[in-house]
Amino acid sequence: MxxxxxxxxxxxxxxFVGASSAFALMQSGIFSEMVMIDADHAKxxxxxxxxxxxxxxxxxxxxxDGDYDDIVDAGIIIITAGANQxxxxxxLDLIHKNVEIYKQIIPEIAxxxxxxxxxxxxxxxxxxxxxxxxxxxxxxxxxIGSGTVLDTARLKxxxxxxxxxxxxxxxxxxxxxxxxxxxxxxxxxxxxGVRLSDFCEMRGHFMHEExxxxxxxKVRNSAYEIIERKHATYYGIAxxxxxxxxxxxxxxxxxxxxxxxxxxxxxxxxxxxxxxAIVGKDGVENVIPISLDEEEKMQLKRSADILTGMKEMIxx
Ligand code: 6V0
Numbered sequence: 001m002x003x004x005x006x007x008x009x010x011x012x013x014x015x016f017v018g019a020s021s022a023f024a025l026m027q028s029g030i031f032s033e034m035v036m037i038d039a040d041h042a043k044x045x046x047x048x049x050x051x052x053x054x055x056x057x058x059x060x061x062x063x064x065d066g067d068y069d070d071i072v073d074a075g076i077i078i079i080t081a082g083a084n085q086x087x088x089x090x091x092l093d094l095i096h097k098n099v100e101i102y103k104q105i106i107p108e109i110a111x112x113x114x115x116x117x118x119x120x121x122x123x124x125x126x127x128x129x130x131x132x133x134x135x136x137x138x139x140x141x142x143x144i145g146s147g148t149v150l151d152t153a154r155l156k157x158x159x160x161x162x163x164x165x166x167x168x169x170x171x172x173x174x175x176x177x178x179x180x181x182x183x184x185x186x187x188x189x190x191x192x193g194v195r196l197s198d199f200c201e202m203r204g205h206f207m208h209e210e211x212x213x214x215x216x217x218k219v220r221n222s223a224y225e226i227i228e229r230k231h232a233t234y235y236g237i238a239x240x241x242x243x244x245x246x247x248x249x250x251x252x253x254x255x256x257x258x259x260x261x262x263x264x265x266x267x268x269x270x271x272x273x274x275x276x277a278i279v280g281k282d283g284v285e286n287v288i289p290i291s292l293d294e295e296e297k298m299q300l301k302r303s304a305d306i307l308t309g310m311k312e313m314i315x316x
Contacts, residue, residue, distance in 0.1 A: 006075035013081030020238035147259030147274030176303030
């Protein structure tokens, strides 16, 4: 194999999410090379051309359309290929279509002996990350799903708006399935170390349960709300993809709620689901067993059970 180039990204799938993620990555300056691949070759070519025309205003990065031979030395292979949700479809409704697409894509990557990290973005992301892990035979730490990184960003944004505080000072996680059974880990949420309920009261909010339920519902329904209006969601996820790539390329060892393989935390085994994890140059270093109250543990178990059921379904 050619020596791996950690500063090279491969984007497989150049639809709304792939193109927007490439645009965010291009502006971040973290990669020096980016290859765009899509079943629709003209689309990949068009996106590479369009992105390249912005380069005089950005930091140097070589962007081109290619095929699977071009990804062999990529440090990160991002997969956004696949059908997206239509109005009234859940993420889990996409399962069969997208597992079939992954059965075409992953063997192409595996047979070339790529040593980079696989970052799965297509939905349902937890099931597809599990599929990618099994089909690729890659070590677990090298196969990551974007998981609830986007949902957690939505949560932080909404809490920040509610409390009139910078969303980057909000420490809170959405965990579980990236989908309808996800949960907000309210019991350990804080604003720069101040308990969430105390901070709320400082800002004149006293109806904690009501506010938490309203914000959680908004997060969980965000994708549906956006899809109803503009038929797809892509800028938020593009920024989440950029953030995950930054952590890997710069070996930041930041804690992000990516989805990865579980080995017993809160009783979860042999499923891929989102829990906060340390992300660095090797991918997922450690999953962090954040403290949860009894209700949250039950919700997490319910989410894990749903994913286990889906996993059994794809085996058939
Ligand atoms: P889109 O705009 O339809 O793009 C999908 C692209 O995949 C198209 O350009 C297709 O040509 C391409 N494609 C299909 N099959 C293959 C194949 N075998 N090989 C290569 N390319 C192929 O969809 P969009 O970009 O909106 O969404 C892509 C995926 O991201 C969907 O599954 C979404 O549900 C998912 N999202 C995931 C999010 C997350 O948080 N993880 C957020 C938003 C969307």
